Amino acid sequence: MEKMVKIPKSHPRYWSLYYREKVIEGLEKGMTAKAGLIAHGRGEAFDYLIGEKTIEPAEKAMKAAIAKLLLAKHPVVSVNGNVAALVPKETMELAKALDAKLEINLFYRTEERVKAIADELKKYDPNVELLGINPTKKIPNLESERGKVDEEGIWKADVVVVPLEDGDRTEALVAMGKFVITIDLNPLSRSARMADITIVDNIVRAYPRMTELAREMKKLSREELEKIISEYDNGQILSETLLHINSRLKKLSQEGIWRKKELPF
Amino acid sequence: MEKMVKIPKSHPRYWSLYYREKVIEGLEKGMTAKAGLIAHGRGEAFDYLIGEKTIEPAEKAMKAAIAKLLLAKHPVVSVNGNVAALVPKETMELAKALDAKLEINLFYRTEERVKAIADELKKYDPNVELLGINPTKKIPNLESERGKVDEEGIWKADVVVVPLEDGDRTEALVAMGKFVITIDLNPLSRSARMADITIVDNIVRAYPRMTELAREMKKLSREELEKIISEYDNGQILSETLLHINSRLKKLSQEGIWRKKELPF
Numbered sequence: 001m002e003k004m005v006k007i008p009k010s011h012p013r014y015w016s017l018y019y020r021e022k023v024i025e026g027l028e029k030g031m032t033a034k035a036g037l038i039a040h041g042r043g044e045a046f047d048y049l050i051g052e053k054t055i056e057p058a059e060k061a062m063k064a065a066i067a068k069l070l071l072a073k074h075p076v077v078s079v080n081g082n083v084a085a086l087v088p089k090e091t092m093e094l095a096k097a098l099d100a101k102l103e104i105n106l107f108y109r110t111e112e113r114v115k116a117i118a119d120e121l122k123k124y125d126p127n128v129e130l131l132g133i134n135p136t137k138k139i140p141n142l143e144s145e146r147g148k149v150d151e152e153g154i155w156k157a158d159v160v161v162v163p164l165e166d167g168d169r170t171e172a173l174v175a176m177g178k179f180v181i182t183i184d185l186n187p188l189s190r191s192a193r194m195a196d197i198t199i200v201d202n203i204v205r206a207y208p209r210m211t212e213l214a215r216e217m218k219k220l221s222r223e224e225l226e227k228i229i230s231e232y233d234n235g236q237i238l239s240e241t242l243l244h245i246n247s248r249l250k251k252l253s254q255e256g257i258w259r260k261k262e263l264p265f
Numbered sequence: 266m267e268k269m270v271k272i273p274k275s276h277p278r279y280w281s282l283y284y285r286e287k288v289i290e291g292l293e294k295g296m297t298a299k300a301g302l303i304a305h306g307r308g309e310a311f312d313y314l315i316g317e318k319t320i321e322p323a324e325k326a327m328k329a330a331i332a333k334l335l336l337a338k339h340p341v342v343s344v345n346g347n348v349a350a351l352v353p354k355e356t357m358e359l360a361k362a363l364d365a366k367l368e369i370n371l372f373y374r375t376e377e378r379v380k381a382i383a384d385e386l387k388k389y390d391p392n393v394e395l396l397g398i399n400p401t402k403k404i405p406n407l408e409s410e411r412g413k414v415d416e417e418g419i420w421k422a423d424v425v426v427v428p429l430e431d432g433d434r435t436e437a438l439v440a441m442g443k444f445v446i447t448i449d450l451n452p453l454s455r456s457a458r459m460a461d462i463t464i465v466d467n468i469v470r471a472y473p474r475m476t477e478l479a480r481e482m483k484k485l486s487r488e489e490l491e492k493i494i495s496e497y498d499n500g501q502i503l504s505e506t507l508l509h510i511n512s513r514l515k516k517l518s519q520e521g522i523w524r525k526k527e528l529p530f
Binding site for chain 2: 246
């Protein structure tokens with residue numbers, strides 16, 4: 001119905017438009033919630049402000065996250081409808097590189113949506129082990145459908161990766177004592193503010209980079225990994241991210257943007 | 266399917282969540298495109314950055330816009346699927362206060378969507394005159410479906426209000442010699458950069474305020490209205506908007522946001 005005009009790869013916003021289509025396809029495949037489309041738009045806006053590239057504070061956050069995940073006893077990577085639409089293959093590669101479990105975990109949980117996501121992931125790896133199909137445990141202080149977790153997954157986990165996550169849920173996981181890593185383009189969101197490590201980056205750039213880091217950092221000793229974690233300061237990283245956006249906006253306001261067909265930077 | 270949890274009006278983000286639901290309803294009613302949901306999310310992000318209130322540069326832009334519209338020979342207010350979902354009644358009130366024509370004008374035009382929007386508007390005023398039902402003219406340099414306009418509406422207009430508009434279309438209207446007024450929460454978007462007057466505000470706040478201004482400013486003389494327009498500088502307004510966002514982000518970065526349940530401002 002909403003036929004996409006063919007966009008040449010040379011278009012400056014090609015990838016943004018490409019992933020926008022992926023999320024719309026996610027809705028059409030029954031994986032992504034309608035509210036997930038709106039959430040994707042919020043992400044696009046912040047990615048635009050960041051400059052649509054991985055910034056230094058995000059790189060530092062990814063290193064600390066991978067160090068923590070490599071030291072974890074029971075690491076779990078969560079998958080929701082937007083994640084499955086954007087990075088199905090990359091999610092499985094990350095979990096594999098980390099020896100982490102994968103759990104389908106949805107804010108707007110329906111059995112149809114869980115099944116659609118499982119089917120999508122199995123296209124890339126028919127033998128993938130997926131948790132969250134029949135979750136029997138519940139995160140305290142969340143409404144029933146939103147709190148369901150797998151006993152062998154998030155329930156038991158010490159370190160969880162919850163990308164593109166709702167604020168209430170991030171907060172509830174922190175309150176349970178989990179070490180929470182989130183990927184969220186909005187540095188001001190409640191998830192970003194409440195997580196232990198906040199990676200302010202587009203998941204389509206972050207996951208391949210995190211997988212690369214996991215493979216490299218496996219060679220480090222426990223002490224080296226612990227040092228990376230102890231030197232990491234999430235509050236500082238969030239402030240650096242805000243200042244990055246800031247300095248770009250300031251330069252644009254000085255340069256002037258009116259009637260400029262392209263932004264100068 | 267995505268049942269909304271009842272949100273109390275006291276919730277700090279009540280209105281943001283309320284209008285999010287309105288846009289989802291717009292999709293369900295066949296008015297709003299899926300890509301419109303993503304666009305709404307981008308708007309939410311920028312509204313969040315602005316502070317979810319009408320800022321001074323937007324107030325100045327609204328005054329200049331109303332002055333120009335009151336002096337126009339043939340003013341037209343355009344309606345798309347997001348506008349119809351968010352402010353159906355307010356759009357008609359604004360057009361009435363301005364003596365402007367209303368034109369349904371869609372980026373993803375389908376006859377079903379045009380009809381759904383017309384039906385929605387007629388709920389509030391069964392006698393409303395709507396253009397754009399059978400558009401026979403075309404904006405040059407746009408793909409066919411995206412360029413269709415009504416001969417009695419945008420085609421003939423000297424001043425057009427195109428809220429929440431696509432950048433290509435805004436640019437094409439400017440190239441046609443129209444005086445283009447847009448409402449767009451993203452001050453960096455191509456629409457925002459290319460329009461003659463850019464109102465960086467949430468349309469749910471802007472339209473009622475613009476209607477109020479139209480009623481008040483009708484009393485002004487032609488000279489007074491012309492003075493308002495001649496003193497207006499859209500480039501300056503866009504820069505002031507970026508600096509507003511900037512100063513808020515800077516304060517937040519200094520204050521620190523990590524593990525803060527609420528943003529301090």
